Amino acid sequence: MPTPLASQQPPTSVPSSPRGILGYARFLLLGVYFGFVLIKAQAVSWVKMQEMFRFESFYYFGMFATALATAWIGVWLIKRFQIRSISGETIRMVTRPFERANIYGGLIFGLGWGMAGICPGPIYASIGAGISVMILTLASAVLGTYVYGVLKPRLPH
Amino acid sequence: MESLINALREPWPWYLTGPLVGLMIPLLLITCNRQFGISSSLRHVCAALLPTKAAYFHYEWKKDVWNLVIALGVMIGGFIAAHYFMPAEPVQVNPATAAHLRSLNIRDLTHLQPADLYSWHALMTVRGIIIILGGGFLVGFGTRYGNGCTSGHGLMGLSLESKASLAAVIAFYAGGIFAANVLLPFILRM
Numbered sequence: 001m002p003t004p005l006a007s008q009q010p011p012t013s014v015p016s017s018p019r020g021i022l023g024y025a026r027f028l029l030l031g032v033y034f035g036f037v038l039i040k041a042q043a044v045s046w047v048k049m050q051e052m053f054r055f056e057s058f059y060y061f062g063m064f065a066t067a068l069a070t071a072w073i074g075v076w077l078i079k080r081f082q083i084r085s086i087s088g089e090t091i092r093m094v095t096r097p098f099e100r101a102n103i104y105g106g107l108i109f110g111l112g113w114g115m116a117g118i119c120p121g122p123i124y125a126s127i128g129a130g131i132s133v134m135i136l137t138l139a140s141a142v143l144g145t146y147v148y149g150v151l152k153p154r155l156p157h
Numbered sequence: 158m159e160s161l162i163n164a165l166r167e168p169w170p171w172y173l174t175g176p177l178v179g180l181m182i183p184l185l186l187i188t189c190n191r192q193f194g195i196s197s198s199l200r201h202v203c204a205a206l207l208p209t210k211a212a213y214f215h216y217e218w219k220k221d222v223w224n225l226v227i228a229l230g231v232m233i234g235g236f237i238a239a240h241y242f243m244p245a246e247p248v249q250v251n252p253a254t255a256a257h258l259r260s261l262n263i264r265d266l267t268h269l270q271p272a273d274l275y276s277w278h279a280l281m282t283v284r285g286i287i288i289i290l291g292g293g294f295l296v297g298f299g300t301r302y303g304n305g306c307t308s309g310h311g312l313m314g315l316s317l318e319s320k321a322s323l324a325a326v327i328a329f330y331a332g333g334i335f336a337a338n339v340l341l342p343f344i345l346r347m
Contacts, residue, residue, distance in 0.1 A: 015190035018223055026188050027223045031230015034181050038231070039238035039269070040165075041174035045248050046274060047266050050258060053337030056251040059171045064311070066175025071316040074183025085190040093192060095319035096304065105303025106310075106325035108295055110332015115341060116292025119307045120196040120300060123293070124228045128235030131270050133277050137293035144297025145199040149213035155302065 015089055038125040046117030053114055101157040112144075165242045168249065182312055191223060194309030196300040198228045239269060261345040283347040303328065 018024050041063055042048045051057035077083065078091050085091050113119050116137060118126065123141065126134040148155075185193045202225070203209070204218040246267040250258075255266050265271040272279070279285030300306040303325045305314060311329070314322025 017220060018189070024223065024226045027191075027226040028230040028233075030181065030185055030188065031227035031232075032234035032237070033184075033230075034178075034227070035231035035234025035236075036238040036242075037174060037177045037181075037234075039235050040169045040242065041171075041178060042168070042248055042269075043174075043178075044235070044269060046270055047248055047250050047254070047258065047263070049333075050337055050341070051251050051254040053334050054254060054257070056254045062171035063175040063178065066172055067179035067312060068315055070176040070179030071182035071312045072179075074180070074186070075316040078183060078186055083187065085186070086188055087190070089190050091186050091190055093186070093317055095314060095317045096321055098319075098321040098324055099304075102303050102310075102321045102325040103328045105299045105301070106328025107299070107303075107332040109299030109303055109306065109325075110329040110334075111336045111340070112292045112295025112297075112299055112332075113307075113329060114333035114336025115344065116288055116296060118292070119296060120199065121231060121306070121308050123296075124195070124231040125235030125238075126270065126275075128232030128237075129239030129269055130236070131275050133275055133280065133289060134270075136280075137289050137296075140290045140293030141297030141300075142199050142202050144294040144299070145301045146203045146207055146209070146214075147294075148298045148301045149200070149203060149211045150209065152211065152213050 015085070015092055016087070034121065035125040035128055038122055039129055044118060044122040044126045044129065044131075049113070049117035099157050101155070104156065162242070166244055168244060168247070179312060181308075182316055189223070192309075193313045194224070194305060195228065195231070196297075196306035196309060197221065198224045199297050200301055201225055243269075261342060263345065284344050287344050287347065299332075 018027065038044060042059075043063075048057070048060065052060040075093065079093075083091065118134075118137065120141065123134055123138050127138065182193050185191050200214070201218045201221050204214040204216065207214070247269050248267050250266050258266060263271050263273045265273050274285060274288050280289065303310070305322065305325060307329065310319075310322040310325040315326060
């Protein structure tokens, strides 16, 4: 008897959850890779961030432009050739529609980014690199997220 | 082997680090079928650890544990790079920036982070508290309000040509440029 169509995986189905330690090992390795590169890119450095925001260095602008170009080409290739994940699933990519919160939240994030010279990925990388006080920056960021979650119903979106 | 490690230890140019950072997006899609983003980990930490009635934290966070596993990996990668693959003076800074920062009493310019700001000692100063705690708070609040950070919007969202991400990234830079050029000269004098 042929398999009914309904039981097949639709193209937008939710990707399967990782199973067991090996399932999560891929995520861990990719995180290690990303953290390593962030440190080598000095992307955790407050001083380098000031240099960028004062337009006194090309480093980060060049880095961000080539990072984005690489990511964009990767996404384009996946779409163009309908590349599947290594476990054979259709790769799912979704975007959310624009809302004003992207601007309001983005501005607030930007203020913090300019002041603290750091964004979430580099916060984790800095802690690993031994900047122990950055644990407090992470805790403050968690608190900020918590306050946002509580206030969310009353904020414009 | 020795020379390879020495080469890895040198500072890397932007045209090497940029593509390596960007490669994270297709690597995660192909090996794990997940869209990259770091800052949602902050939400998962709240949902997992903090008791709250707020609807924002009531979802199946266990399905997103992978995001926390990536964050853990980033810490390990940061440890490896900083301890084994860094030159003695990891940060090279433009003399103009250096002069400006020195005039604001930031003297430690060559370490991964300036001890004038990112040290336990700096918590004794008003400017240290504003930057370490205040900056972190704004980052955490803003990234969830705007629904993404430099990874999720800046790399993943822009690769998908998302309008929401474009708006967010423009806002990131507007806020960052304002904070660094207008607010910081006041904050750093405190």
